[in-house]
Amino acid sequence: MTETLYTATSEYVEEIKALPVKRQVSVSGILKKLDVSRSGYHAWKKRVPSDTSVRRAVLKEKIQKIYEDSHQNYGAPKITAELRKFGERVSEKTVGNYMRQMGIKAQWVKPYIQTTIDSDFSQELKNILNEEFNPTQPDAVWCSDITYIWTFEGFVYLTSVMDLYSRKIISWVLSETLEASHVVECIEKAKQVRNVK
Template identity: 30%
Template sequence: MKYALILDHVSQYSISLMCEVLGVHRSGFYRWREGPQSKREARKEKVTSLVKDTFESFEATYGAPRIAQELNALGHKCSVNFIAKIMQEQGIVARNGKAFNYSGHALTMHNVADNLLWRDFSAERPNQKWVTDITYVWVRHQWLYLATVMDLYSRRIIGWSLDTSMTEELITQAMQMAIDARGKTPGLIVHSDRGTQYRSNSYVSFLERHGITRSMSRKGNCWDNAVMESFYARLKVELIYSKCYQSIDEARSGIFGYIEIFYNRKRRHSANDGVSPVEFEEKAAIAA
């Protein structure tokens, strides 16, 4: 049954990853599958997995030429055309690619804010420092985009939004959810990367209307928002990779359960003395 599940999703996820998640050996899967795998199939499967990993590692900013450069530098010989074909088959498009309908100023560094956090992810009280970002979720034959907002005080996800397009509306909806849940606190800082959406005039105006101060990571430095990157890594390992969602509704329901029920209320967090974000906030409120 597990091998059949792997075979059904071999075009979406790497075999090594699925075998690891399902607790089976890759060699066993190959023995089970009818007929030996051709060298050409094996190479394409391996490179497809590498393309997906590289694409996500560089925050979806690399197209075929740069991904090919990265893989060749690591010793995986491949052409730009080969990588481009794989990306087309997998529906992978760089965020600055032609498929994204940004304005003519998309590539200019306007509306960049100073880095006010400088990797200080501690907070003395709720609603002092929030961090936000966007990640990619593969569902059957398309990408979904998940925007989240985290309160650094307890590491609680206080706002999130899921959609089929990566727009200013996506991140504004996540931020509005956070504001509705927590209210507006004077001096609140919201930190993000320098993504086009976070520099858009509509989003900047939205934060200004709510009296929220912006902070941004340095150019190309994912470690400046490491806490959110860590959350996304856990989300994908603990949920996305193991579920292989086949529809948007399935993914939305699963992400809701993970964030609102498991992560916020049950999952123990080392930064919270080993308790969940909600329990940490409740204990802090009682102690105060």
């Protein structure tokens, strides 16, 4: 609190010194108004910053640089990891506290998700199911779907084949892309499981 008061006093005094002569106010008058002793003010001006405050200032500069270099995407965990790469010994909690003091936080960017699109199907393909979703025997109707799953390493895609008679998943394949080959692989696995040609 006292340090903040002295900082405010010092800035105020510097502003006053910059005023034209006829508008200047004495330093003693300002110190009196702010209830700060003259000796205390001069002692504060001569005081050398502590090692802790110097380290804090250096760390904050590094945090700001890493934050800007990441296009404001990094939060405390990633900034802490970056600092540790350069030999800084600092906790994630400390980095988080400094970021709060500096008024910065990670910007969440919605990740790009590749999705399937309508294809230009051949005229040879016909709708033979006709919305009859309750077949009377196993392996009469299969359906397939692809969904994406978020992991810490990025998105993976789950392709599955279901028998509509039992509503049971008979095969599935995990992949990192939406290539048609993964769908073919999933169908081939289903054919092997059910011994269907």
